[in-house]
Amino acid sequence: ISTTSNLVFTLAGVLKRYEANISSLTVCSFHRVSCKFKATVLLRACECWLELFLVTKLSFHIKLRDLPFDLPLKTLLSPRLFTSNEYEVLRAVLCWLYLQLNPLRQTLTAHSTIITLFSKETAVFLEQPQGQKYITIFQALRMHGITESAWTLILTAPIHCRGIFVFI
Template identity: 40%
Template sequence: MKTMTISLKINDPLVTKVAFATALKNLYTSQVDLTLDDTLGVLASAHALQFSSLLQRCSAMMITGLTSGNVNDFYLAGCKYKTGPLAAAAQKWLEMNLVPEVGRQIHLQKVPKELLLKVLRSPRLFTFNEFHLLKTLLLWVYLQLNHRIRTMPTYETMLTFFNSFPKRCSVLEQDEGRGWTALFLCLRLHGVTKGEDLDVLRHINFFPEAWLFQVEASHYHAVENGGDMVHVRDFASEAVRFGVLFDQGYTTYSEMIAVYGFFFEIKGIRNSATSYTFYMQRMRPTDAGFPSSLCQRGLVSLRAQRLVRYEIRAEALVDSQWQEFRTGPITQQFRFGRPACKSQVLEVQTVGKPIYASFSFIFPAS
């Protein structure tokens, strides 16, 4: 009896003998034992063998198990093996977690530039504020330039590093820096309004002078026009963002923000195990509990009314699917005193935790 030999040449480092053998078991049983650590190699093997059902099973398992440590590899696998849902899920996960989670870990170093660009351009991107997003992106650049390090640098170390560059031109104007320009054009630098944060922009020698001049000019014109953001034309891509990561440990969350002498409280309240409300309200510097540090630079608007265009959004992950809640863009005149000082309330019903709540707004001409 002749022995038949089947030869299959596969040039893919992810297809190991163990992963390939596991995939072949799919010919005999639909109950192939898999762990999350196995899925990358088995996915590659299933693609080579054109086992569509196993490919889908691996993809579903990877979507459920997305973490900071694997999101980059899973995204690249989704693109390479044409499993669109996996690549899309990895991107969506990173849109929510780039700043609060990945940006605090060495895994940030592995985020591909093209994926990072997609995330930065996404209207769903979550950030605590515009400066926090800037710090995350600066840290990504630092890790690209120092690719051998395996521990996260301190914020001060990163600033010192960029300050050490030659002063004749900014980092983005140098040969290597030009390749990152598209990433930094996604930032909303006009949303960086705190004095100490603006000082960082000026002193790290990262941005071209023209960029810094544009930021300073936008602030000057806004202050001169009573807070009106005359430079902002597109709400979707230019609104100033503030975020709240409402974790299961919270019953309430409150944060005071100041923009051009106007003060707002952004607030989240847990009403029950699955019910939440989010809103913002205008505050006076004389209100009880108002932090004096917000007025330390002396910019306080005396305008009784402030026209605001805003949107409140919240997202939560439930069974590998993102639930989204939003008010939609609203234009409202904020005054002092209830009810005119309070925004529309966003009601959220979800079992997902945490909740990523975003407050976006601009001050239109009024």
């Protein structure tokens, strides 16, 4: 009995250390561990970290590829998802999707390259068999915020008019 209680006590200490050290490098593996050992406190800590840092930290890290399908969806559906710009959430999702489709990539690709890749398709990606399973993730995006952001960018962008930059 003492061996079992020592093991539980040791596991609790390890999980507590994990919780204190969540980062872009560790969040996916810690989430996997929390699911395996049913460590709900660590699981919730990983989910909270993603709500705060999916866009600002993880979307620029190759470890984004390790997010299991259900986790980005759960994060996108959370009312606590933090972002200053909904378009940045779309960028993170597109980067994650690109990494899912290209699992052998060892580095992140420029956003413009990802956009070009999806623009080259002759059919809508989400309507193709390969894209069907990702529909729910794109449905979870707050598109009104993305389109409002796009309009804000358009309305405040400098326009070159006869050698003069003007703001609309």
